[in-house]
Amino acid sequence: MDFKDASKIIKSIPMLEGLSSANRKLLAFTSQLLTYEDGEVVFHIDEPATYVYIVVEGQVDQIVVNSNDEVHAGTVTKNKLFGEMAVIQNVPRLVTVRAKGPVNVLRIEGEMFLQMVTTSPKSALAVMQEMAQKITTLVDKHKDK
Template identity: 30%
Template sequence: MTIEDEVRSLQKFRMFHNVETAKLKLMAMIADRVVFHPGEVIYAQGDASDAVYIVLDGQFKVSLNTSAGVIDFAEHVRGALLGEAGVLCDQVRMATITAETTVTALRIDREPFLQLLHESQPFNHAVMRELGRQIMDLNNICAQLVQRLPKGTPAADAGRHLAAPATSPVH
């Protein structure tokens, strides 16, 4: 695939509609085209956040390793931006991403991605809009989960760990 083909692919994604063609071309030039086969891990929870992925084609799932086991909590398809939060927050990967079908993506290393954010206001806004959309999706998931909690269950602060439930004294 040529650079121009990749730019045309990127322009089809709503996220990049307002990004300058020259910046999309630069992004396509600095990115590595990678292919993941079904079952292959794109990145694992706890890995260093060294790059961002733009999914050009395919479907993948998101899962978390917890003390209760692995929880698969989302499936996504082409047009997704992966790994940007870890890169922006300088944190390790918070989830594992696994290809469900053959996934073709552009992999942009951390520093070039951050430079693009700095140089292009439309690119910066595109990433912020995508992060905002993800936050809204997570808020909807949280609201659905809270509705399933037993009445009287205390609310949790995401910034702090929950204390162990208090036990009632036996009389």
């Protein structure tokens, strides 16, 4: 996958959709394409958060570790962003992320991601929407119980 494909994928991410073409290219150029085998860990819970990732191929599991018990907290699929929450809030990783089968991800510098998102009004709105979405999901989950 070359730099142009990376740029296309970045465009498909709602939070990054509103970037200028120059910024999107810069993000694509500075990102790294990483490969993980099944079961390899992308990042661990409580690690400092320095990168944001996009799944290019395959999928990853998000896991919360509760006193030695692993709780599955969701799966991230192709063309979806993950790891952005901790970067935006500037807190340690909230979950552990592990490859489910072979996975290709695009790794973006957290700092660059933040700079891009904050300079584009459209992206800022997308961030808010994303947050609202997550809160809604949580509330729904709570209702079920």
